[in-house]
Amino acid sequence: xxxxxxxxxxxxxxxxxxxxxxxxxxxxxxxxxxxxxxxxxxxxxxxxxxxxxxxxxxxxxxxxxxxxxxxxxxxxxxxxxxxxxxxxxxxxxxxxxxxxxxxxxxxxxxxxxxxxxxxxxxxxxxxxxxxxxxxxxxxxxxxxxxxxxxxxxxxxxxxxxxxxxxxxxxxxxxxxxxxxxxxxxxxxxxxxxxxxxxxxxxxxxxxxxxxxxxxxxxxxxxxxxxxxxxxxxxxxxxxxxxxxxxxxxxxxxxxxxxxxxxxxxxxxxxxxxxxxxxxxxxxxxxxxxxxxxxxxxxxxxxxxxxxxxxxxxxxxxxxxxxxxxxxxxxxxxxxxxxxxx
Numbered sequence: 211x212x213x214x215x216x217x218x219x220x221x222x223x224x225x226x227x228x229x230x231x232x233x234x235x236x237x238x239x240x241x242x243x244x245x246x247x248x249x250x251x252x253x254x255x256x257x258x259x260x261x262x263x264x265x266x267x268x269x270x271x272x273x274x275x276x277x278x279x280x281x282x283x284x285x286x287x288x289x290x291x292x293x294x295x296x297x298x299x300x301x302x303x304x305x306x307x308x309x310x311x312x313x314x315x316x317x318x319x320x321x322x323x324x325x326x327x328x329x330x331x332x333x334x335x336x337x338x339x340x341x342x343x344x345x346x347x348x349x350x351x352x353x354x355x356x357x358x359x360x361x362x363x364x365x366x367x368x369x370x371x372x373x374x375x376x377x378x379x380x381x382x383x384x385x386x387x388x389x390x391x392x393x394x395x396x397x398x399x400x401x402x403x404x405x406x407x408x409x410x411x412x413x414x415x416x417x418x419x420x421x422x423x424x425x426x427x428x429x430x431x432x433x434x435x436x437x438x439x440x441x442x443x444x445x446x447x448x449x450x451x452x453x454x455x456x457x458x459x460x461x462x463x464x465x466x467x468x469x470x471x472x473x474x475x476x477x478x479x480x481x482x483x484x485x486x487x488x489x490x491x492x493x494x495x496x497x498x499x500x501x502x503x504x505x506x507x508x509x510x511x512x513x514x515x516x517x518x519x520x521x522x523x524x525x526x527x528x529x530x531x532x533x534x535x536x537x538x539x540x541x542x543x544x545x546x547x548x549x550x551x
Contacts, residue, residue, distance in 0.1 A: 213267075213268065215263060215264055216262070216263055217253060217256060217261060217262050217263060220253075220256075220264040221248055221249060221250055222247070223247075223248050224245050224246065224247055224248070225242055225243070225244055225245060225246045225248065225264065226244065226264075226267040226275075226354070227275075227276065227300075227301070228240035228242065228243050228244050228299065228300045228301070229241050229242040229259060229261065230300060231259055239299070239300075240299060240300055241255065241259060242256075244277060267354075267355060269355065272357055272358050272359065273355050273358060274351075274355070274357070274358040274361055275355060276298070276350065276351045276353065276354050276356075277298040277301060279301075279329075279356060279361045280298045280301055280302060280303040280349060280350050280351055281298065281303060282361050282365050283303070283329060283331070283349045283350070283351065283361065283364060283365060284296075284303040284305060284349055285365075286364070286365035286366075286368035286369050286373075287305065287347065287349055287368050287373065287374045287375050288373060288375055289372060289373020289374070289375055289376040290376050290377070291307065291308050291311055291376055291377030291378060291379070292305050292306070292308055292346065292347075292375045292376060292377055293305070293306050293307075294306065298350075300350075301351060301352075301354070302349070302350040303349055303350065304347070304348050305345075305346055305347040305375060306343055306344060306345055307340040307341065307342055307344045307346050307377045308342065308377060309342050309377055310340070310341050310342050310380075311339075311340065311377040311379045311380055311518065312337060312338070312339055312340070312378050312380060312514045312515065312518040313333075313335075313336065313337065313339075313340050313375070313376070313377055314337065314376045314377075314378055314518070315333050315335070315336035315374065315375060316371060316372070316373075316374045316375075317336060319367065319368065319371055319374045320333065320374050322367050322370075323364055323367050323368050323374060326363060326364040327360070328351060328356050328360055329349070329350075329351055329352065329360070329364040330349065330350060330352060331347055331348070331349040331374070332347065332348055332349075333374075333375065334346050334347070335551040337511070337515060337550070338545070339514055339545065346377070347375055378518040379518070380414060380415065380514060380517040381517055381518070381519065382415070382416070383417070383443075383444045383445045384416070384417045384418075384419040384441075384442055385411050385416050385417070385418060385419055385443060385446070386419035386420060386421075386422070386435075386437075386438025386441065386443035386445070386446050386447070387403075387404060387408070387419075387420070387422070387448075387449070388421075388422050388423075388431065388434045388435055388438065388447070388448045388449070389404060389421060389423045389424070389449050389450060390423075390424050390425070390426065390431055390448065390449060390450040390451045390460050390463070391426060391450040391451060392425045392426050394450070395424060396425070401423070403450070403497075403502060406501060407447050407449070407497065407501075408421075410509065410513065411447075414513060414517060416445070416517075419438055419442070420441070422434040422437060422438065426451060426458070426460075427459070428459045428462040428463040428465075428466050429463070429466060430463070431448070431451075431460055431462075431463025431464070431467070432463045432464070432466035432467035432468075433467075435448065435463070435464065435467035435489075435494065436467055436468070439467075439489065443492070444491075444492055445492065445495075445517075446493070446494040446495070447495050447497055447509075448460055448463075448464060448495070448496050449496075449497045449499075451463075452483045452484070452485060452496050452497070452499070453483055453498070453499070460485075460496060461474060464485065464487050464494055465487075467494070468489045468490075469487040469488060469494055470488065471487060471523070472485065472487040473486045473487065473522075473524050475527070476508045476512075476527040476530060476534075477527060477528055477529075477530050477531030478511065478530050478534035478550075479535050479536060480498075480500035480503075480504045480508070480536060481498060481500055481508025481509065481511075482498070483498040483500075484496060484497070484507075484527070486512065486522050486523070493522070495509065495513070495516070504536065504538075505544070506542060506544040506549060507536075510544070510550070511530060511534075511549075530550070533549065533550055533551040536549045537549070
């Protein structure tokens with residue numbers, strides 16, 4: 211129960227909730243925090259904040275305060291690699307990345323959680339690369355006082371299929387690169403693919419397993435791939451020959467190398483002719499020529515997910531279509547843009 215009392219009678223009472231102060235362009239936050247003991251010196255400032263009355267709360271057995279509710283919600287939402295502190299401000303608790311890695315959000319579970327009236331959680335997009343300490347989500351109970359059963363229901367939904375929020379570490383991998391194409395193999399044109407791919411691998415902290423070259427011959431392409439596997443590579447990138455031209459035989463070479471699971475084509479631009487295959491547990495990523503001309507392509511979306519342990523297949527490549535259109539901005543701001551979101 212909430213009891214309303216005039217400000218003139220509030221001296222000696224404790225605030226039931228944070229009182230927010232807003233100074234446009236300067237500050238937004240609690241001027242007084244929950245539990246503050248009101249004294250005579252506070253009255254003028256409270257009046258300037260538009261408070262002519264304060265409230266005293268007497269919780270019923272089946273009721274819960276917003277701060278306690280927020281802590282229950284945060285605990286239910288946070289999975290591996292996500293941390294939070296029980297220090298709510300204005301009823302809100304922030305959740306942070308507990309390590310470097312890939313934020314993974316169970317989007318259907320988050321939507322089901324947010325369908326519960328009087329609670330909310332807002333997150334970064336799923337599959338966002340984050341650093342330890344980055345803010346990844348915020349949650350709160352919306353009313354000051356609410357029924358405990360509502361909070362327990364929302365928390366149960368969050369836990370139903372495991373945690374809603376996880377930060378998965380990127381596994382260490384030794385990545386081999388196979389550059390295909392007669393023109394490069396025979397030295398007719400210089401290779402430009404290797405430095406681009408090696409730069410992307412280095413930014414993700416991956417060890418290079420070396421670069422090999424193969425002409426447009428399926429058996430030789432397969433041999434180059436097997437060579438990297440025998441050298442202990444746990445990730446293979448293969449470039450060139452990914453289009454539908456009859457003389458583009460890279461896909462055949464990947465198949466002859468032992469790939470049993472091959473997914474060709476992604477709902478992403480640039481990168482529609484991307485290939486994702488597996489030889490046992492080793493991902494083999496076929497990189498189309500667009501990676502030569504565009505700083506960010508489907509490869510930048512798939513690589514972190516593969517390194518986080520996700521097995522990328524037809525379903526995952528199809529769902530990338532929503533947000534998978536690059537706008538080719540004059541100055542690229544990825545990942546602080548909508549691509550891949």
